[in-house]
Amino acid sequence: MGTLLSAKNLYHIYRSRTEQASVVALKGVSLDIDKGEYIVIVGPSGSGKTTLLRILGGLMRPTAGTVLFDNQDITKTPEEDLTMFRRKTVGFVFQEGNLQPDLSAFKNVAKSLSLNEVPYQFRKRRTLELLKTMGVAQRKNQLAVRLSGGERQRVALARAMANYPELILADEPTGNVDYETSVRLLELFRQLNKDLGMTFLFATHSNHVAGYADRSVELRDGLFLGQHGRDIDLTRLDMTRMVVMDNDNRVTFPESIIQQIETKIGTLWNVEVLEKKRIVLSPIEEWSEVEIETKETIEIKECPVCREKNASNAKSCVKCGAKF
Numbered sequence: 001m002g003t004l005l006s007a008k009n010l011y012h013i014y015r016s017r018t019e020q021a022s023v024v025a026l027k028g029v030s031l032d033i034d035k036g037e038y039i040v041i042v043g044p045s046g047s048g049k050t051t052l053l054r055i056l057g058g059l060m061r062p063t064a065g066t067v068l069f070d071n072q073d074i075t076k077t078p079e080e081d082l083t084m085f086r087r088k089t090v091g092f093v094f095q096e097g098n099l100q101p102d103l104s105a106f107k108n109v110a111k112s113l114s115l116n117e118v119p120y121q122f123r124k125r126r127t128l129e130l131l132k133t134m135g136v137a138q139r140k141n142q143l144a145v146r147l148s149g150g151e152r153q154r155v156a157l158a159r160a161m162a163n164y165p166e167l168i169l170a171d172e173p174t175g176n177v178d179y180e181t182s183v184r185l186l187e188l189f190r191q192l193n194k195d196l197g198m199t200f201l202f203a204t205h206s207n208h209v210a211g212y213a214d215r216s217v218e219l220r221d222g223l224f225l226g227q228h229g230r231d232i233d234l235t236r237l238d239m240t241r242m243v244v245m246d247n248d249n250r251v252t253f254p255e256s257i258i259q260q261i262e263t264k265i266g267t268l269w270n271v272e273v274l275e276k277k278r279i280v281l282s283p284i285e286e287w288s289e290v291e292i293e294t295k296e297t298i299e300i301k302e303c304p305v306c307r308e309k310n311a312s313n314a315k316s317c318v319k320c321g322a323k324f
């Protein structure tokens with residue numbers, strides 16, 4: 001099989017020009033994708049899925065980190081070459097299908113082929129073949145705007161696959177369709193992955209969608225929390241090594257690190273700063289209860305006459321008046 005893509009320690013910071021605030025959308029994410037794999041990034045809204053997909057597809061450069069695609073670092077590739085790379089290597093499907101609404105299904109697909117300078121006869125044949133594979137050949141002359149949500153996603157997928165890309169990236173591909181339609185789409189993706197050996201990377205907030213993949217990786221607040229799926233390689237869980245301070249001066253440790261230090265919630269840490277650069281955290285294993293010292297220790301003195309309990313410094317009994 002072999003590795004198709006290898007992303008290492010990706011950070012992405014969205015800086016705002018108007019305000020001081022910046023958002024750390026990715027906080028050290030590493031991911032390897034094998035050829036022919038069907039992998040899903042699952043996480044709630046705002047966890048960084050779209051940011052990650054755009055970086056992996058070469059639509060955006062990360063603030064830090066590398067993306068090796070067939071051993072080429074696309075984060076360092078000049079813009080013109082990157083455009084070529086995207087056309088030839090990656091197919092994109094977005095939530096809305098992002099088709100041109102005023103063009104027919106046929107033209108939407110054929111157009112992406114013409115960008116790669118394919119002769120007309122071949123373009124026509126390939127387009128019809130793709131629309132057929134996606135089950136929308138009978139809708140070929142329909143304007144994109146008139147297609148249903150599910151049909152639109154099928155045409156978008158046909159277009160994404162037109163140039164035999166090595167990787168299909170799809171951002172919430174079933175986000176705008178009903179449940180039944182999403183099941184049919186997911187089965188189609190599964191089928192294409194099996195029959196054509198296409199590599200798929202999807203982002204979704206839905207565990208149901210994630211269930212169709214070989215492997216699902218969980219993203220939360222810009223960090224991988226863990227992964228699920230068949231044949232899980234536990235060493236892959238251990239990849240996230242760097243941490244970054246977020247907008248609120250908080251540092252979150254990756255799950256894999258927390259597991260290694262065998263700590264538990266509520267552990268107190270001693271923080272030591274070395275040379276203004278390094279910090280050492282040491283757990284405070286035990287801490288003794290603080291002793292409260294009272295100014296005066298009051299002992300009890302029993303009255304020998306009436307057995308009344310008096311303070312030790314009393315000169316006479318408060319009850320019977322007997323002198324001590």
Ligand SMILES: Nc1ncnc2c1ncn2[C@@H]1O[C@H](COP(=O)(O)OP(=O)(O)O)[C@@H](O)[C@H]1O
Nearest residue numbers: 014023025043044045046047048049050051052
């Ligand atoms: N263009 C942008 N400018 C500033 N912040 C952004 C931008 N795009 C996304 N973000 C922020 O980055 C974080 C991750 O967003 P995103 O990658 O879209 O997550 P998801 O796709 O999982 O919903 C969020 O906090 C989001 O508000």
Ligand SMILES: [Mg+2]
Nearest residue numbers: 049050051171
């Ligand atoms: Mg998103």
